[in-house]
Amino acid sequence: MIKKQLIMDKALELFAEQGFEATSVQQITAHCGISKGAFYLSFKSKDELILALIDHFMIQFITSIDYEVNTTKNDEDLLFNFYYTTFDSFHKHSDFGKILIKEQMQSFNEEFILKIRAYDQLMEKVILSMVERLYGEEIEQIKHDLIYCIKGFMKNYSELFLFYNLPLDSKLLAQSLVEKTNILAKHITLPFISNELVQLFKQPMQEETTKEQILEIIEQNIKEIEDSIEKESLILLKQQLLKPTLSPALVKGLLENIRNHPHCKWVAYLLRNYFGF
Structure with missing residues (x-):
C-alpha cells in the first residue's frame, strides 16, 4: 500500500509538470526509484x-x-x-x-x-x-x-x-x-x-451502491489500515450493516471517527448516505 501511494505521489509531480501524455511509465519509475516490475504490481497501466x-x-x-x-x-x-x-x-x-x-x-x-x-x-x-x-x-x-x-x-x-x-x-x-x-x-x-x-x-448516474458492495469496500479497508480507532469503528459499522443494533447517535459517532482517514473517506460517504444522515 505504501509503494502504491508513493507511485501516485511521484507520478502526480510529473503529471503536473509535463501532463499525462508526455509522461512515460519509465519516467515515473525513475522518479520513484523503483523498477517497472514494481510499478506493474501496483498498476496494470499508466491509464x-x-x-x-x-x-x-x-x-x-x-x-x-x-x-x-x-x-x-x-x-x-x-x-x-x-x-x-x-x-x-x-x-x-x-x-x-x-x-x-x-x-x-x-x-x-x-x-x-x-x-x-x-x-x-x-x-x-x-x-x-x-x-x-x-x-x-x-x-x-x-x-x-x-x-x-x-x-x-x-x-x-x-x-x-x-x-x-x-x-x-x-x-x-x-x-x-x-x-x-x-x-x-x-x-x-x-x-x-x-x-x-x-x-x-445527463449521462446515467452510476447505479446506487448496494449494501453488499459497501461491505466489500469495508472489508478491503479493514485489511489496509493498521489497528486503530478507525479500524475498530469500521468493524462496528460492518456489524451494523449486517445486523442493526446501534443507535443513530452512535452510528454518527463511528462515521465521524473514520471520515478523515485517507482510506475511509469514500466508505464514510457511502455509509452516511446509506443510513440517511
Whole structure:
C-alpha cells in the first residue's frame, strides 16, 4: 500500500509538470526509484494509475464538501461553508487541480471522461440538496440554472488561483460568492435549463451502491489500515450493516471517527448516505 501511494505521489509531480501524455511509465519509475516490475504490481497501466489518481482526489474533494453541507446546522452559514471548503480543497490539491483542468480540455479517453462526468454528477447532487434546502420552492423552476452558475463559480475562480498564482483569501472569496449566489437565486426570471433538458443531456448516474458492495469496500479497508480507532469503528459499522443494533447517535459517532482517514473517506460517504444522515 505504501509503494502504491508513493507511485501516485511521484507520478502526480510529473503529471503536473509535463501532463499525462508526455509522461512515460519509465519516467515515473525513475522518479520513484523503483523498477517497472514494481510499478506493474501496483498498476496494470499508466491509464489505470491516472484513474486511481482521479478517484483518490475527487473522493477527497467531494466527501469534504458533502460533509460540510450535511453537517452545517445553520442555514446562514451553509453557503459560506460550501464555498470556503471548496476553495480550501482546491488550494490543498492544487497540483491535481491543474492537471485535471488541463487534461479535461484535451483528453479523448472515454473512460477518463465518463469518470469525470460521474463525479461531476455527484457534485451536482450535493449542490442540489444545498440550494433546495436554502431556497425551497422559490427556485423550483430555476434550480438547474442556479446549479450550473455555482459550478461555473467553482471552476472559474479556482482557475485564477491555479494558473495565475493569485494570493488566496478563501474567506473573502466565499463571502463574495455567497452574495452573488443569493442575488442569482432571487432574481433569475428566465431559466434556460429545464427539468426536461437536464434529462436529455445527463449521462446515467452510476447505479446506487448496494449494501453488499459497501461491505466489500469495508472489508478491503479493514485489511489496509493498521489497528486503530478507525479500524475498530469500521468493524462496528460492518456489524451494523449486517445486523442493526446501534443507535443513530452512535452510528454518527463511528462515521465521524473514520471520515478523515485517507482510506475511509469514500466508505464514510457511502455509509452516511446509506443510513440517511
